[in-house]
Amino acid sequence: MKVQELMERVGVTQTGRAIAYIKDGLEEINMLAETHITTSRIDIVKDQRFYDLPKDMIKMLDLRCKNQLNGDDEYRSLPRAVGKPTSKDSDGN
Amino acid sequence: MATRKSYAYQIKGNKISLLENQFGYGSGQDVVAADGSNKQHTLDEIGPTGKPSWVSPASDVTNGIEIEYAYSPTYSTPTKRIDSGTADTYHLYNGWFVVDGYLTIGQYLKDWVNDASIAVDSYILIEGSDRWNGIHKVKAVQDIGAGGSHGGIQTYTKVEDSTKYFTDDSVSWVVVADTITGVSSSFSTIFSASPSSSEYIWIAGSDAFSGINNGLVSGWSYTTADSGTIDLSSATIYKSDNMSEGTQTINYIQNDGAQAVYIYEGFRENGGAHFYSGVSVIEDESFELDLPPYLSKALVYYVKAKFAEDQMDIEKKEYLMREFKRLVEKHESAKISGPRRIMGFGMTR
Numbered sequence: 001m002k003v004q005e006l007m008e009r010v011g012v013t014q015t016g017r018a019i020a021y022i023k024d025g026l027e028e029i030n031m032l033a034e035t036h037i038t039t040s041r042i043d044i045v046k047d048q049r050f051y052d053l054p055k056d057m058i059k060m061l062d063l064r065c066k067n068q069l070n071g072d073d074e075y076r077s078l079p080r081a082v083g084k085p086t087s088k089d090s091d092g093n
Numbered sequence: 094m095a096t097r098k099s100y101a102y103q104i105k106g107n108k109i110s111l112l113e114n115q116f117g118y119g120s121g122q123d124v125v126a127a128d129g130s131n132k133q134h135t136l137d138e139i140g141p142t143g144k145p146s147w148v149s150p151a152s153d154v155t156n157g158i159e160i161e162y163a164y165s166p167t168y169s170t171p172t173k174r175i176d177s178g179t180a181d182t183y184h185l186y187n188g189w190f191v192v193d194g195y196l197t198i199g200q201y202l203k204d205w206v207n208d209a210s211i212a213v214d215s216y217i218l219i220e221g222s223d224r225w226n227g228i229h230k231v232k233a234v235q236d237i238g239a240g241g242s243h244g245g246i247q248t249y250t251k252v253e254d255s256t257k258y259f260t261d262d263s264v265s266w267v268v269v270a271d272t273i274t275g276v277s278s279s280f281s282t283i284f285s286a287s288p289s290s291s292e293y294i295w296i297a298g299s300d301a302f303s304g305i306n307n308g309l310v311s312g313w314s315y316t317t318a319d320s321g322t323i324d325l326s327s328a329t330i331y332k333s334d335n336m337s338e339g340t341q342t343i344n345y346i347q348n349d350g351a352q353a354v355y356i357y358e359g360f361r362e363n364g365g366a367h368f369y370s371g372v373s374v375i376e377d378e379s380f381e382l383d384l385p386p387y388l389s390k391a392l393v394y395y396v397k398a399k400f401a402e403d404q405m406d407i408e409k410k411e412y413l414m415r416e417f418k419r420l421v422e423k424h425e426s427a428k429i430s431g432p433r434r435i436m437g438f439g440m441t442r
Contacts, residue, residue: 001389005380009393012400015378022382023375025395025417026165029388033425034163034420036383037247042223043363044157045291049149050108051158056227062161065108066154067098075159081101085112085147 030058037061049089094213098154111158114145117311154160155363167381168228171210171217177334179207185365185386187331188309189225191256192243192358195232196225197357198368199295200244201308201332206236210371211246221272222366225250228374232332237297238304244297257281257358265300266306266349271328273306273346273354284356287316293359301349308332309359331361338365387427391420 009019029035040054044065053060064075099114149159173183180344186198198219205211212235219225229248237244264275268336273296285292290311298304312328315321325346373380382389398413 001382001384001386001392002378003375003380003382006382006389006393006396007378010396010400012107017400018396019375019377021396021399022392023165023167024399025168025392026382026384028395028417029384029391029421030163030165032421033388035385035388036164036166037161038164039159039161040226041156041221042158042160044111044150044152044154046151046153047149049109049110050105052224053107053162054160054162054226055111055158055224056164057162058165059163060160060384061163062159063102064159064161065098065100065111066157066159067095068100069097071095071097073095078100078102081112081147085103087148088162089110089149 027058034059034061063084096152100150101395107411109158109160111150113150114146115151132231150224160350164227168216168372169381169383170369171371174371179209181208182210182369182371183206183367184370185243185336185367186362187223187333187334187365188293188295188359188361190243190359191252191254191258192245192357194231194251195246195247196250196252197243197245199237199243199297199309201330202237202303202305203237203333204238205234205246206239208370215247215370216372216374217246218367218372220367221364222362224360225366228372235297236304236309238299238300238302240298240304240352242267242297242353243295243357244304244307245311257283259356259410260298260353262353263351264298264354265351266346268346268348271324271326271344271346272316272319273323273325274319275322276315276323276354278321280296280321280323280356281315283286284315284358285337288313293361295357295359296354297308298352298354299349300352303346306346306349307343308323309361311361333365334383336365336367338362385424387424389419393425395418 012018042051063078065078066073066075068076068078070076101112171182174181175183186200187199189196213231215231217229217231219227229250231246232249233247235241235244251288259280261277264273266273293309295310296310297307309331311326314324329340329342330345332341394413394417398410398417401409401413
């Protein structure tokens, strides 16, 4: 469906506002029902604890690491740690 | 065989906190103590050595983290074309830096100005970056060989981090020694005079040999000789080799005198990252939404609800939002058929 057809169905003529709400709606749909999924890989750096989440991420579905509980270079899901780690990172966090 | 690891994660703001289990044990209880005697063991010898269990990752792993996530389809990706020079739509870049607070990307010896699909106010889609995956709008494009202030693609994406920047209005690149001379000593105040291997700078400003002196560099050093010298004789410059990252270690500098130099703190995309140019983004009525027809109907309800909310017709808004959610849920459940089976650890439950 084109934006124009959607605007006709809604009955509006303000393109800018309609596009803003369409963008909101696409985000909301992906929060509820993940229609568009992708993966991104990041290098692990020795002694670096914090890594940026992808800029275009709306909802994280899985976080996997290479060789997690295996020695076959497989990516496996990570558990989420509860509580604060006793060892601080070098940046003080 | 690769080493088995044990990681866990936490979320801190917009970052992942990655922890590795490094639990260390003592030598355990045996008859002979560490000092060779048969006396009673110390606590260190029979229990944990006292190392913390969860620490920052203990080793480098290329592509070690894989994040699966949902994103909003507000753009359509063009055909991947890498065979035609100026009409290519798929490109590699070596790293990023910050120009006037905006994200800027660059590649060694690459003149982006000639690329038909990279123009001011066009969109690029970055993939494979540690940080910048997604859509970015182009603010400015410079020819790396024209002696410009950055020689890359500056985007409208704001970078909140404070990064380093240095400029000097008259320096010389010297081919014999692979140096830049006449560099103000404030360079070594801003940047390290003898950096670690993971520190990078983006150099711009030279217009010699199509910009051969510019690019992302590591392994420089700074001395006060010749009114301040950046020595690049042992430096590594990062380039593109058939859409993969390549390096060149020495002898790339060419003579270029009395030029301004612009040096930015660089951030290497390890192995290089890629981007599409000529990306179509939702910005007018002709954009084709990449949604199944049924969800397009749900989106109509959503947009109607937002317009109703603007008119403070809350009852109508609530009704339309209910319809929106009902359609999305119906679409989700329509994809599931047949009996369900839970997968357990080697057993059927």
